[in-house]
Amino acid sequence: MDLRQFLTALRTRWRFSLLTFVAGTIATIAIVFTMTPQYGSSVKMFVSTPTGGQAEYGAAFIVTQRVASYADLAKDPSLLQDVIDELGLDMTFEELSGKISAEVVTSTQTIQINVKADTPELAQQIAEEEATQLVALVQRLEKPAAGNEAAAITARVAADPSFSDDPVAPNVPLSIGLGVLVSLFLAIAGALLRHLLDRTVKSRDDIEKLTGTPALATLPFEPQVKKNPVASDTDVSLAEAFRVLRTNLQFASLDESVRSILVSSAVPNEGKTLVATNLALSMVQVGKSVLLIDADMRNPNVATRLGLENSVGVVSVLLGRTTLEGAIQPHSNGISFLGTGPKPPNPAELLGTQAMRQLLRDASQQFDLVIIDAPPMLPVADASILVTEVDGALLLTRYGSTTREQLRLAITRLEGVGGRLIGTVLNRTPRRSGDTYGYGYGYGYGYGPDAENQKADRKAARALAKEARRESGGRRASR
Template sequence: MEIRQFFTTIARRWKFVVAFFVVGIFLAAWLSAGATPVYSASSRVFISTQASNSAEAYQAGTFSALRVTSYAGLANDDSVLTKVISRLGLSETPDELSKNVSATVNTSTVVIGITAKAGTPDQARLIAETVADEMTNLVARLERPQDPAAQPPVLARVVGKASFSSSPISPNIPLNVVVGGILGLLIGLAGAVTRELLDTSVNSAEEAAESASSTVLVTVPKDSTLQKHPLISDPQGSREIAEAFRVLRTNLQFVNVDAEMRCIVVSSALANEGKTMTAANLSVSLAQNGVSVLLVDCDFRNPQMPALLGLEQSVGLSTVLLGRATLSEAVQTHTSGISFLATGRVPPNPAEVLQTQAMRDLLTSASQAYDVVLIDAPPLLPVADAAILASQADCVVMVAAHGRTRREQLRLASERVELAGGHVAGVILNLVPKRRFGAYGYGYGYGYGYGELPTTPSIANAGKGRDKKARGRRRENSNI
């Protein structure tokens, strides 16, 4: 992973990193607060020799310096610690006590520093003083001459009283919190990079285009207002989403300038990726630009368009296919200006119904009566309905949810369209987080701005040579 990719990953998954950082701080603080405090106390033992003149004093000093290192090891001797335990009435064993007692020799001196740790300051002081006292006794026994009248060559004396602090040396809460935060941050960074490397979802327009072997027509931001105002015809709806669909409307005209696109299927790899709302808002956007649009709900598996538009579902596509109503009788008009054909009663065999000659004839008739026919199709991977419709339409527009749709799923869905004889016109990257939406802007696909072009090469041609009265609101050179 390159440096730029690393920082991009951190910027994308900063919440994950921050969460581990905060958890590390709180965990360190919690463990430190619950830990048993440890106090420390220190005492000193001075090692000296007997000397009558300066020459002997120098030799005695050298002798003491050589012996003092050996004496420092006596602080953890069982004979010393056993007597300390006996004198203080401790419940510890010599091995356990040795872990809390240490002796060090100050450089170039004959002073042994003894450090003791305990649960209270007084206990630490008593242990340090008792260990120092027992060390002097042990040195006295070891250095006792055979001649009772002779002076021992080495003497050990306790220097002053033991020093101690009323503040515990452990736990060091500020230090532990800092260390915990650093460890949490490092784990968060490693986890973010690992998740990025293992993540197979579509997280950029480049990944969507590569997976579908097509172009990204537009990126649609994720907006909380869609729950209450899903259609761009709503004055209280999101302006960013409305602008995105205007750009999509413009970009669609350049997908294939040599062929007409009068029948367009809107589908996705799996459910819950926003295809139904995309189809509805694309229809509204086209109608706002003077294009006559028929929106057909072919999702017999899970028809949601009637509820979205607030229209009736009982009469619709299945009604027309059964010959119980004509297309004009089954079509409903929405306040936004689009014409809508619902599913009607759901048949038990949707795929077989969509593959009939009656369905092909209906799409042909609809394409002659309207400038654009938009089909809200079921997802491509779970069922065959969308692939069947793709073979009957001019093109398919794929909807992929940012961070949800897998790259492999998008690739397989695109391949299913091609195998059915259809054509993927492009991908709409939906539900893009707003923090990343600004990086995409409106530059993807074939459009380059906010303006509308005066002609629509691929769709406007569909209206040439037909009677204007029969087309109603359509214009001969309408824009998309």
């Protein structure tokens, strides 16, 4: 992972990182301030030989060798149990062992015993009794076999155990500082791990790797589209993204005339109805006559979004109850709309009939462009049936929702029935991602993520849109 990918992971996962960091910091503060304060006491023991002369030199050599063993014996279970019994402590020797440490002071014959306890008085008492018991243990171990001889090595307490009202633990500044650092590490590591394990589509690079073609547009997330499905009424940037999509569709179909487009997605709830509706509106704005067909007979909702009726539509025409012209409804924004009509029991079989193919041919002859809002590709076969009857398909993916495997399977299914993929659209892209507003076909027309190219990209997008409008005006004049 390079620096750019690292920063991208942190940017896209900033909410997770922030929540993890804040939660970790709060947990650290809560733990530190709810911990029982621990008070300390220390006592030193001096180990030496009481004899003098040459014997003292030999004994001192023995002390140097044995003093580490005496420090280790300070935590001997039997000694600790004696301390517990003498003080009447309500704890086991394992618990007491965790409160005591003993170490040899470097280059000396002194053993320092450190004790922690819930109160300063208790810490001092344990330290005093621990030293007393250790002195007694050394005396027993060093006692000569002949009772009338003095011990070669003795241990005695150097001074009274220390006493302090200031707790030694927890160290509040240090503990909070370490907790904050750990929280920051977990926030960054968690964001990177989630990013690496995330299999959803999140960039144009993902789409290009899976489909072999760049995304025709990336649409910014706009929460208000549920209330106002027409982008121009809700957000300027979203409307501009659809204009970029319109322009890029024209470049994508330069080599072949495209008069009918199927809009679908891999799975439900990717926003295909929004894209189909606003793409139709964008085409109308440059002078094209557009028929928007709702072919999602299992879940029709275009009519509701446009405020039109859905009782008469495709099914009505296929059953011969009305003509195509009689079933089409005009909308105030210039779009002609054909709903699904009555809900059939077998949508897939109905869409695969000769009557449906004839309906699409008649619609393509009457309008400059037919846009079909179709069901998703993977759950049902409806879109796979329709895609063979149109000039191309526009496949929608939702940022952070559609998985790479789902997109790959949708492409495989589309190609398996001989359908043509015109391009893909990445929907609901966070504005911070750098992918909005769109992506130019081939050479990056539209609003790209690189700051140094944004001005040139905007000029190119406006020039292409103006050229498209002039061409459309010329066609109307020639008619």
